[in-house]
Amino acid sequence: MKRFPRRAMARTTHLQREAPKLANGWARRARLVWAAPCSLVGLLAGALALLAGGSARRAAGTLEITLRECEAACPAWARLLPFRAIALGHVVIAAGRQELDPLRAHERVHVRQYERWGVLFFAAYAASGIWQLLNGRSAYWNNHFEVQARALSQDPGADERGSDV
Numbered sequence: 001m002k003r004f005p006r007r008a009m010a011r012t013t014h015l016q017r018e019a020p021k022l023a024n025g026w027a028r029r030a031r032l033v034w035a036a037p038c039s040l041v042g043l044l045a046g047a048l049a050l051l052a053g054g055s056a057r058r059a060a061g062t063l064e065i066t067l068r069e070c071e072a073a074c075p076a077w078a079r080l081l082p083f084r085a086i087a088l089g090h091v092v093i094a095a096g097r098q099e100l101d102p103l104r105a106h107e108r109v110h111v112r113q114y115e116r117w118g119v120l121f122f123a124a125y126a127a128s129g130i131w132q133l134l135n136g137r138s139a140y141w142n143n144h145f146e147v148q149a150r151a152l153s154q155d156p157g158a159d160e161r162g163s164d165v
């Protein structure tokens, strides 16, 4: 029986250990690039929030930008926005940080949708909404991507507490 030199066995073990990490790293980079056009839109919108006194933090592969600690502290115009939180690529924007907490899981499902659809997500989301409208349903509530986000975030009440996209 021929034995492998100890060094070769160690290298094989090292490659076996590192290969999945490298593959995951490349897959993650590919998802970031694929969703980058949408994230750029999010960065532009987020920059406006930062100029208005907001703050940003990194969280689980996303950039969360909030205008104030809570909605009550937000300027009146921010409270008039038609959403409480919105995911644009890997950027999640919300008026109040506290209000983002219960919506975070839902928004992260949207982030995964952006990773899957890339720049096509905007058109796909709009097409799904139009399709629902044409069939007499809500463009938002019955939108395929919203239904999926509610189901996968396992928080069906998230949208009832406030509109989000």
Ligand SMILES: [Zn+2]
Binding pocket: 106, 110, 145, 146, 149, 164, 165
């Ligand atoms: Zn949503």
